[in-house]
Amino acid sequence: MNNTFVVGLTGGIGSGKSAATDLFKTHGIDVVDADEVARDVVLPGTTGLQSIVERFGDSVLLSDGTLDRAQLRKLVFTDSTAKNWLNSLLHPLIRERMQQLIADTSSAYCILSVPLLVENKLTTMCNKVVVVDCSESTQLTRAVERDSSDVETIKNIMDAQATREERLNAADYVLDNNSSLLSLEQQVADLHHQLLAQASNTPSS
Ligand SMILES: CC(C)(COP(=O)(O)OP(=O)(O)OC[C@H]1O[C@@H](n2cnc3c(N)ncnc32)[C@H](O)[C@@H]1O)[C@@H](O)C(=O)NCCC(=O)NCCS
Numbered sequence: 001m002n003n004t005f006v007v008g009l010t011g012g013i014g015s016g017k018s019a020a021t022d023l024f025k026t027h028g029i030d031v032v033d034a035d036e037v038a039r040d041v042v043l044p045g046t047t048g049l050q051s052i053v054e055r056f057g058d059s060v061l062l063s064d065g066t067l068d069r070a071q072l073r074k075l076v077f078t079d080s081t082a083k084n085w086l087n088s089l090l091h092p093l094i095r096e097r098m099q100q101l102i103a104d105t106s107s108a109y110c111i112l113s114v115p116l117l118v119e120n121k122l123t124t125m126c127n128k129v130v131v132v133d134c135s136e137s138t139q140l141t142r143a144v145e146r147d148s149s150d151v152e153t154i155k156n157i158m159d160a161q162a163t164r165e166e167r168l169n170a171a172d173y174v175l176d177n178n179s180s181l182l183s184l185e186q187q188v189a190d191l192h193h194q195l196l197a198q199a200s201n202t203p204s205s
């Protein structure tokens with residue numbers, strides 16, 4: 001039986017999920033990150049990578065045999081059939097691996113960071129849901145800068161995700177990441193204490 005108190009954390013591309021989870025880690029909290037899991041399930045030798053190569057051909061591989069993620073990003077976010085195919089291949093694999101990793105955590109609660117938490121109804125895996133929120137224009141600016149990506153690609157990814165409103169409707173707590181990283185740090189410290197209290201007040205099942 002798994003008694004871990006799971007705090008789902010989500011937000012759109014570039015909203016600041018990684019910035020927030022890095023801060024939770026400084027409080028000793030274990031983090032299970034769907035983006036990291038998504039990388040693990042397509043490492044060389046996995047059935048995940050094999051299926052992707054069968055579908056898209058060798059052009060999605062780099063010369064060292066690893067997945068060319070930039071190439072696949074371009075492919076799937078300009079073709080919704082390809083994106084849906086990739087999602088149905090990877091999401092069950094990602095979900096299964098996340099469940100194993102949650103069971104291995106040992107902190108007072110764990111953070112489950114998933115960009116598509118609301119879209120894929122993974123809120124059912126969580127005791128509480130935290131949304132990292134900022135304006136869409138800030139998301140766009142930060143994501144373009146971080147990924148050295150073009151505006152069009154990031155807009156396509158944002159269009160493939162839930163709206164800001166849909167995510168906020170699922171939130172028990174909101175981290176406002178419109179301003180400085182210092183402000184985020186203070187909000188995370190405050191929320192951490194609230195979540196510690198919540199986790200210790202929740203009876204084990
Ligand atoms: C298409 C891929 C190879 C591009 O890789 P890349 O390294 O460029 O991006 P990365 O994985 O770091 O994702 C960056 C961000 O894009 C967004 N994103 C990624 N996949 C998706 C998706 N299928 N739908 C909507 N948004 C997505 C998320 O906000 C994510 O944080 C990769 O994103 C992928 O394998 N996506 C499918 C798996 C998935 O849904 N991952 C999201 C976590 S469940």
Ligand SMILES: Nc1ncnc2c1ncn2[C@@H]1O[C@H](COP(=O)(O)OP(=O)(O)OP(=O)(O)O)[C@@H](O)[C@H]1O
Binds near residue numbers: 177
């Ligand atoms: N409050 C902030 N002020 C300035 N820059 C920030 C702030 N929060 C995050 N950033 C920067 O914005 C970029 C996006 O943040 P981050 O990578 O944490 O987003 P994310 O939600 O994890 O994105 P993705 O969905 O793509 O994984 C990063 O370069 C990060 O350093």
